[in-house]
Amino acid sequence: KAGVTQTPRYLIKTRGQQVTLSCSPISGHRSVSWYQQTPGQGLQFLFEYFSETQRNKGNFPGRFSGRQFSNSRSEMNVSTLELGDSALYLCASSLTGYHEQYFGPGTRLTVT
Amino acid sequence: AQTVTQSQPEMSVQEAETVTLSCTYDTSENNYYLFWYKQPPSRQMILVIRQEAYKQQNATENRFSVNFQKAAKSFSLKISDSQLGDTAMYFCAYAGNNRKLIWGLGTSLAVNP
Numbered sequence: 001k002a003g004v005t006q007t008p009r010y011l012i013k014t015r016g017q018q019v020t021l022s023c024s025p026i027s028g029h030r031s032v033s034w035y036q037q038t039p040g041q042g043l044q045f046l047f048e049y050f051s052e053t054q055r056n057k058g059n060f061p062g063r064f065s066g067r068q069f070s071n072s073r074s075e076m077n078v079s080t081l082e083l084g085d086s087a088l089y090l091c092a093s094s095l096t097g098y099h100e101q102y103f104g105p106g107t108r109l110t111v112t
Numbered sequence: 113a114q115t116v117t118q119s120q121p122e123m124s125v126q127e128a129e130t131v132t133l134s135c136t137y138d139t140s141e142n143n144y145y146l147f148w149y150k151q152p153p154s155r156q157m158i159l160v161i162r163q164e165a166y167k168q169q170n171a172t173e174n175r176f177s178v179n180f181q182k183a184a185k186s187f188s189l190k191i192s193d194s195q196l197g198d199t200a201m202y203f204c205a206y207a208g209n210n211r212k213l214i215w216g217l218g219t220s221l222a223v224n225p
Contacts, residue, residue, distance in 0.1 A: 048212070097211045
């Protein structure tokens with residue numbers, strides 16, 4: 001089976017812009033979770049989607065949003081980018097969310 | 113709220129030796145999962161081992177094993193016969209009823225030749 005894929009792998013944006021990141025889960029996995037990884041804060045949970053519904057949400061501002069499509073692919077969007085949004089964004093898929101999660105390679109976002 | 117603490121920011125070990133990484137957590141839940149993930153430099157996060165809290169037997173995966181002490185809320189990872197490819201950041205993570213993964217800050221492990 002193909003692993004979790006994320007596109008793009010690298011992204012440079014300017015403050016105030018918005019960005020959309022994409023994640024394709026492992027075939028058959030219905031749960032997709034997103035995490036932000038920074039040197040200072042470590043890994044922080046953003047949100048989880050299951051069957052096109054947001055099932056869980058972390059403590060991030062409303063500028064961070066996501067969605068999931070019927071084929072389980074997920075996108076996350078960050079609007080009005082801030083310098084502090086620079087991070088590695090990781091996507092993980094799981095069969096149901098109650099199992100171990102498998103991670104993609106991440107999208108490295110740099111906000112200038 | 114649940115928390116995960118990894119008290120060793122950095123560790124090093126000689127090739128072929130054994131090393132133990134520490135992790136403690138805090139929770140009021142009775143049923144949960146614990147994981148160790150590995151993130152090699154510039155590479156993606158890989159699941160190393162998982163432990164269900166209701167299982168008393170410690171999980172093992174080849175050279176990797178855990179010491180799960182539920183009462184003490186401790187979940188350490190032992191790597192036997194360390195290899196150069198084990199050099200990575202190791203993260204301890206907790207998943208409870210809400211399925212959110214709560215992460216420790218990681219331990220950077222260097223395996224020296």
